[in-house]
Amino acid sequence: MNKFLSFTALAAGLTLSVAASAQEQATTASSNGSYRPIPNSDILFRKTIWRAIDLREKQNKPMFAEGKEISRVILDAVKRGELQAYRNDSLTSTLSAAEVAGNSSYVEASAGLSQEEIDAGFTQDTGDDWGAPKKKGKAPAKKVAPAAPPSFGYRPKDLYQMELKEDMIFDKKRSRMYHDIKTITLLVPSTLAANQSGIEKPIGTFKYSDLVRVFRANPDKAIWFNPQNDAQHKNLADAFELWLFNSYIVKVSNPNDARLDEVYGGAQQGILASQQAAADLIEYEYNLWSF
Structure with missing residues (x-):
């Protein structure tokens, strides 16, 4: 009887342990954007890295195919209410679809009269009085309030800059390094x-786990275009899993939360530091296998 009770207690304990582990992973995924979270107990090494992705680069063009741009896929999903946007990669504050639309729009400079011209008494010639007889006498100048300039949305091809946040994690249980993507931020390029x-302006930040769900749900739109074989196009989720894109490091976690160009004093120095940071991470992984 005692043995039976002991076995029952052990089985119950294992069940609770597994359930707790699953709950912990689910909570982690929902809070930080990870698609396949790694338990903290399995992590030997972790470093948070921010990478810039320029979709105009040759290696990244499959994500930016005509009519299938990843920027189009993301913004369309936000419009349909399928994807939640966040203000930044801390994922603590959300953005509405209207705010995302505003961030991905620009205001055209007004071609009308300047405020100084309006204050001086000039009025906009609208052409409404074309052919009308001139009135005798001097009419008082009209004060015309400047009209609000029109707003236009950026084309998907204009939005070629993204920033990816990831944790590089060495899993001691599986003895391998993982790229655990957390978020992807869509940016308005500075150029x-x-x-x-x-300057680069963020349109919105998105959890990677949410993006995977959207990419899988829209296989006809979320396409990584294979230029060599039309029968082997891939889903964008697979492209990120297989790391089928090029990027460069712009920030590595540090006490001052500073980007590499800020740490090393300029854009050129930041590029050199990016290459050095990538080499240092490869060397660290190599050294883990050397001992």
Whole structure:
């Protein structure tokens, strides 16, 4: 009888342990964007890294095929209410679909009169009085309030800049290094003529786990285009899993939360530091296998 009770207690304990582990992983995935979270007990090494992805690069063009741009897939999913956007990669504050639409739009500079011209008494010639007889006498100048300039949405081809946040994790149970993607941020590039600020502007940040779900649910749109074989196009989720894209490191976790170009004093120095950071991580992984 005692043996039976002991066995029952052991089985119950194992069941609770497995359930707790599953719950912990599910909570981790829902909170930080990880698609396949690794339990903390299995992590020997972890480093958080931010990578820039330029979709104009040759290796990244399969994600940016005409009509199948990843930027189009993401923004369309937000419009349909299938994808939640966040203000930044901390994932603590959400954005509405209207706010995302506003972030992915620009205001055209007004071609009308300046405020100084309006204050001086000039009015906009709308052409409404074309052919009308001139009135005698001097009419008082009309004060015309400047009209709000029109707003336009960026084309998907304009939005070629993304930033990926990942944890590089060495799993001691499986004895291998993992790229655990957390978030992807869609950006307005600084080089666009319509972006008058001259700096990259975030449109929205998205959990990687949410993006995988959207990519899988839209296989006819979320395509990684295989330029060598039309019969072997892949889903965008598979492209990220297989790391079929090029990127470069722009930030490695540090006490000041500073980007590499800020740490090393310039864009050129930041590029060199990015290459060095990538080499250091490869060397670290190699050294783990050497001992």
